Amino acid sequence: MRNYANVIAAYSVMLILIILVGIFQSWSIALSILNYCLISAVMTIGANIQWGYAGLINFGIMGYTALGGLAVVLVSVAPVPEAWSVGGLNLLICLFLIFSMVISIRIIIKKYKLLKNKYSIIAGIIILGIILIRFISAPAIEAIEAIDPAKTGFLGGLGLPVLFSWIVGGLFAAGVAFVIGKIALGLRADYLAIATLLIAEIIVSIIKHEDWLSRGVKNVIGLKRPAPYEIDLQNSEWFINLVEKFNSSKLNLVNSVSDYQDILKQLVIDASSVYVKLCFTGLFLIVVIALLILTQRALYSPWGRKMRAIRDNEISAAAMGKNIVKEHLLIFVLGSAIVGLAGAMMVTNDGLFTPGSYRPMRYTFVIWVMVIVGGTGNNFGAILGGFVVWFLWVQAAPISLFLINLFTAHLPETNDLKVHLINSAPYFRFLIIGIGLLFIMRYRPQGILPEKIVKN
Amino acid sequence: MDYINAIILLLNFTILPALTYGSQLALGAIFVTLIYGILRFANFATGDMMSFGTMFAVLLTYYFQSIGLSLGFLPTALLTIPIAIFMMIFYMLIIDKFVFSYYRIKKSPPVQLAMVSVGVMFVTQAIIRIIIGPSDRRFLDGEKFILKATEFKQMTGLNEGLTIKSTQIITIVVTIVVVSIMFWFLNKTKTGTSMRAYSDNEDLALLSGIDPKKVVLITWIIAGILATIGGVLYGLDKSYRPFVYFNNMLPIFAAAIVGGIGNPYGAFLGGYVIAFAEIFLTYAYKKFFGYILPETLEPNSLVQLLSTDYKFAISFSILVIVLLFRPSGIFEGKKI
Numbered sequence: 087m088r089n090y091a092n093v094i095a096a097y098s099v100m101l102i103l104i105i106l107v108g109i110f111q112s113w114s115i116a117l118s119i120l121n122y123c124l125i126s127a128v129m130t131i132g133a134n135i136q137w138g139y140a141g142l143i144n145f146g147i148m149g150y151t152a153l154g155g156l157a158v159v160l161v162s163v164a165p166v167p168e169a170w171s172v173g174g175l176n177l178l179i180c181l182f183l184i185f186s187m188v189i190s191i192r193i194i195i196k197k198y199k200l201l202k203n204k205y206s207i208i209a210g211i212i213i214l215g216i217i218l219i220r221f222i223s224a225p226a227i228e229a230i231e232a233i234d235p236a237k238t239g240f241l242g243g244l245g246l247p248v249l250f251s252w253i254v255g256g257l258f259a260a261g262v263a264f265v266i267g268k269i270a271l272g273l274r275a276d277y278l279a280i281a282t283l284l285i286a287e288i289i290v291s292i293i294k295h296e297d298w299l300s301r302g303v304k305n306v307i308g309l310k311r312p313a314p315y316e317i318d319l320q321n322s323e324w325f326i327n328l329v330e331k332f333n334s335s336k337l338n339l340v341n342s343v344s345d346y347q348d349i350l351k352q353l354v355i356d357a358s359s360v361y362v363k364l365c366f367t368g369l370f371l372i373v374v375i376a377l378l379i380l381t382q383r384a385l386y387s388p389w390g391r392k393m394r395a396i397r398d399n400e401i402s403a404a405a406m407g408k409n410i411v412k413e414h415l416l417i418f419v420l421g422s423a424i425v426g427l428a429g430a431m432m433v434t435n436d437g438l439f440t441p442g443s444y445r446p447m448r449y450t451f452v453i454w455v456m457v458i459v460g461g462t463g464n465n466f467g468a469i470l471g472g473f474v475v476w477f478l479w480v481q482a483a484p485i486s487l488f489l490i491n492l493f494t495a496h497l498p499e500t501n502d503l504k505v506h507l508i509n510s511a512p513y514f515r516f517l518i519i520g521i522g523l524l525f526i527m528r529y530r531p532q533g534i535l536p537e538k539i540v541k542n
Numbered sequence: 543m544d545y546i547n548a549i550i551l552l553l554n555f556t557i558l559p560a561l562t563y564g565s566q567l568a569l570g571a572i573f574v575t576l577i578y579g580i581l582r583f584a585n586f587a588t589g590d591m592m593s594f595g596t597m598f599a600v601l602l603t604y605y606f607q608s609i610g611l612s613l614g615f616l617p618t619a620l621l622t623i624p625i626a627i628f629m630m631i632f633y634m635l636i637i638d639k640f641v642f643s644y645y646r647i648k649k650s651p652p653v654q655l656a657m658v659s660v661g662v663m664f665v666t667q668a669i670i671r672i673i674i675g676p677s678d679r680r681f682l683d684g685e686k687f688i689l690k691a692t693e694f695k696q697m698t699g700l701n702e703g704l705t706i707k708s709t710q711i712i713t714i715v716v717t718i719v720v721v722s723i724m725f726w727f728l729n730k731t732k733t734g735t736s737m738r739a740y741s742d743n744e745d746l747a748l749l750s751g752i753d754p755k756k757v758v759l760i761t762w763i764i765a766g767i768l769a770t771i772g773g774v775l776y777g778l779d780k781s782y783r784p785f786v787y788f789n790n791m792l793p794i795f796a797a798a799i800v801g802g803i804g805n806p807y808g809a810f811l812g813g814y815v816i817a818f819a820e821i822f823l824t825y826a827y828k829k830f831f832g833y834i835l836p837e838t839l840e841p842n843s844l845v846q847l848l849s850t851d852y853k854f855a856i857s858f859s860i861l862v863i864v865l866l867f868r869p870s871g872i873f874e875g876k877k878i
Contacts, residue, residue, distance in 0.1 A: 143653055224843075269862060273869065275653045276584040280795050281865060284858035287792055295851035447667075447788070451660055458657060513671035520664025524641060527658055 093466045093535060100473045107481070114356070117363035119480050124370035125432045126472035130456045131377050131465060132424030137454075138463035138537065139390065140417040141397035143279040146266065148449035149286030150422045152293050152441065153262060154255030154429020156300055159439050161251035162310045163243035168233050170241060173226030173298070177241070180223045187215040230298045240301045248310040252373075252430045259426025260419045262289065267418040271411070283446060294441040306439040313365035319358040326350070329357045366435055373431065374469065377424065381465045393417060394463075394539075452479065455523045461533030470535055475519065482515030543700070548833035550702040554691075560821040561814070562710045562779055565717035568813025569772030570794035572721070572806050573765050579741040579804035580761045581646065583655030587663040588769075589791030593784050594666055595630035595770030596777045597674050599623060603681045615685040617712070619774055626774065631766035637662055638762055646758070663788075670784050678783045682709065709779040720771055721810055724764060728806065733760055741804065792854060793820075796861040802871025811873060816857045824850045 104123075108116035129147065136142040191208050198204060231239045270281045293300050300306070319325045330337065333353055340346045384390050396403040396410055404410050433439050452475065460471020490511060494504045526533065570592060577585045585591075602622035612618050641662060645655050688711055691703025728734040733756070740747040740757045748754060773787065780786070793816050801812025826844040835841075848856065864872060 143656075269866060273865060275651075276656050277799070277865065277869075279653075279656060280584060280799065281862065284792055284796060284861055288855045288858050291852060291855050295849070451664070454657070454660065455664075507672075510672045510675065513668050513676075515668075516664045516671065517668035520661050520666075520668060523661035523664065524658065527654070527661060528641075528644065531654075 096470050096535060103477060114359050117360060117367060119477060121363060121366050121370060121435055123473040123476045124374050125428055126456060126476045127374050127469040128377060128428035128431060129425050129453050130460060130468040130472040131381055132421045133453055133457045134462065134465060134468035135381065136417060136421035137457055139393045140414060142414060142418055143275050144282050145279045145450050146282035146286035147425050147453050148444050148446050149289035150259040150425040151429035151449050152290050152444045153258045154426035155433035155439050156293055157255035157258045158248060158251040158309060158430050158433040159300055159306050160243045161246050161254050162248040163306060164245040166238045166242035169230045169238065172229040176222050176226035180219045183215060183219055187211055227298045240298050248434055249312050252427055255430030256423040256427040260423035263419045263422030267415045271414050271418060290444045300441060303442045309437050311437060312369060313362050316358040316362055319361060320354050326354055329354050370431060378465055455519055459522060459526050459533060461535040463537030464535050467533050467535030478518055479515055482518045483512045486514035487511045544833045547700055547702045548830050550700060550704050551830055554704050556821050556825050558710055560818045562713045564814035564817030565713050566772055566776040567794055567797045567817055568810045569717060569768050571797035571801060571809035571813045573768040574794055574798040575803055575806055575809040576761055576765055580737060580757060583652045583659060586656060586659045587666055588794060589788045590663050590666040592769045592773035593670055593787035594633060595626050596773035596782055597670055598626035598629045599774045600679055600681045600782050613684065617682050617684045617778055619681055619778055623771060623774055627767050627770045630770045631763050634762045634766050676784055678781050680781045682778050713775045713779055716771060716775060793857045796857040799861055800864050800872055802873045805873055808871055808873030819860055820853050820856050823847045823856050824853055
């Protein structure tokens with residue numbers, strides 16, 4: 087218990103902060119911050135596995151998040167039968183073509199190692215394949231995108247339950263991470279960072295521009311939810327009774343019947359949004375706790391020790407007979423899968439998929455700040471980092487607005503400097519996060535909750 | 543005649559824009575590569591540092607315009623560059639003193655410095671947005687075109703027009719001047735040689751009495767000059783928007799690595815490789831083939847290899863291919 091004193095203290099402070107938001111702003115805001123904190127926590131667990139356990143720098147978090155989001159669309163949206171009938175066959179042929187291209191290139195690389203003009207044959211296959219694919223897919227894509235472009239214009243998904251898509255999101259990210267890992271993991275740390283950053287950008291630009299697949303920048307809205315809808319709750323008997331019971335002391339003070347009805351209606355509307363968010367909080371908490379237990383067990387297992395050994399000294403770990411390439415690939419895939427899961431959770435929480443919103447600032451660098459601030463190599467630390475940084479990210483604007491007003495209190499309301507500063511209050515979040523990161527890196531490089539090595 | 547038309551077409555829509563864009567990338571790539579070679583870390587604040595210098599140029603341009611100062615047919619921004627460079631170097635030196643120097647003296651691993659530069663990126667972005675805001679700004683004044691398409695058509699009697707924007711010529715000329723002065727400095731002067739020595743082998747350089755503080759100072763000064771000029775030229779040619787500058791970091795990194803990171807010549811050429819690849823692969827060749835092929839063979843489709851949406855993706859794909867087959871870059875940089 088004593089070992090965990092600082093962990094408990096840090097989490098209690100965080101919990102109190104969120105409760106304070108609930109009391110002073112509103113419970114709905116507090117819960118949506120908490121939900122996003124939990125999603126960020128899942129992302130940081132993924133990034134922490136890669137950076138904290140194995141020392142792999144992965145700046146491609148944005149790409150896996152977007153893939154997780156894409157999985158939600160492809161799994162849970164109802165299929166568009168007209169689109170399938172006009173273009174489905176052609177696209178399936180293209181998929182098959184890509185598949186056979188990859189397999190034939192693999193065969194050439196594996197079996198004909200000594201062939202002299204190996205690379206020109208591979209280049210030929212790729213160029214021929216791209217021309218064929220364009221030739222087959224172009225009319226199909228045009229036809230699909232022409233079908234009711236305001237509403238669909240894409241193939242749609244499979245119409246399965248949305249929770250299933252969380253697993254698929256993880257699998258998508260894992261699959262892509264496997265390919266990227268095969269390509270890029272041999273690179274030195276900072277090259278790996280740049281390469282993953284750029285590859286993530288490619289993934290997002292594909293999702294953004296292939297309208298037949300994901301509707302691109304036209305966004306997909308009204309995704310399915312694993313929680314009830316507010317409007318259904320507001321009309322259901324049991325929920326209204328529940329709200330009435332909860333607020334009976336407050337409602338008893340009201341005398342007139344019409345006032346009573348109005349106040350009750352308002353309370354039901356507020357309570358329904360809180361209830362829906364609580365459902366999400368419950369789901370996310372289950373995921374976070376399950377991941378925490380798994381990662382914690384992994385960290386203190388022989389496998390975790392092996393990863394730390396590889397991280398701290400690659401050469402001696404290799405000398406002990408550990409397969410570094412394989413272990414790095416495994417951990418790269420595992421971490422990315424968790425990030426993909428988080429991406430799917432986030433899109434489910436929002437109820438909409440907006441490929442245009444995936445930007446490296448928000449989805450890669452902020453997540454990295456979370457991991458470093460929280461404590462690399464310590465799962466509790468990484469989760470705490472997700473909470474702290476997300477809380478700051480959301481609350482930075484109100485805090486800085488308060489500070490600006492405090493420091494410019496002596497200036498008149500129309501003062502140019504004051505107006506300018508108040509208008510740019512939202513940008514102070516970058517300043518706060520950046521300075522926070524620089525201070526942590528300088529004075530507490532191991533993070534708020536440092537890594538603990540348990541020796542037994 | 544048709545062949546000349548085809549050549550003019552390519553010149554107008556691919557070669558000139560690619561040369562301009564390539565010059566802008568090249569300046570940024572040399573900036574990245576110098577920092578990487580001498581200070582030994584990947585600077586993720588590259589785009590935002592360029593944006594920071596450009597911000598001063600934009601603000602000063604507005605100020606000069608308000609007091610009626612101008613360069614005639616040349617953009618006023620050229621007049622503001624020296625002051626902007628001064629501010630940029632001042633900012634970089636402050637950042638170096640309070641942030642980077644600590645890790646350099648401690649000999650931290652490059653990854654840690656890269657993470658620190660992410661922190662600098664956040665702070666720089668915040669400062670820029672607080673001072674100038676995130677909106678799109680144009681600050682080009684003076685003569686916009688050197689040659690207009692209609693004038694060219696009248697002059698030569700060809701079907702295709704050639705438009706030369708003044709920013710294109712300014713970009714190319716300024717880049718050539720700046721880069722040649724820089725290469726002269728690196729190769730012919732004593733300070734430049736000591737910088738190259740420091741980049742090649744730090745211990746040996748220190749042993750032979752090179753002052754590391756001076757090398758770092760000169761590096762930041764050159765970096766400041768390159769970043770500001772690159773940023774201002776890009777802003778004049780397109781427009782100034784902080785978010786776009788942050789994104790430009792990605793092709794700039796690609797150019798630096800493709801050219802062989804740590805090697806300024808490689809970075810210079812890498813910028814053009816990336817720019818030409820991006821523009822040539824996304825250009826629709828329909829009209830071009832219409833001129834050079836007989837009528838019966840004329841293509842129906844756009845003859846576009848990739849849609850322009852994938853502009854960025856091309857440079858990154860080149861980067862991935864280069865990293866796979868020649869990890870030290872096309873022009874031999876530092877070993878990975």
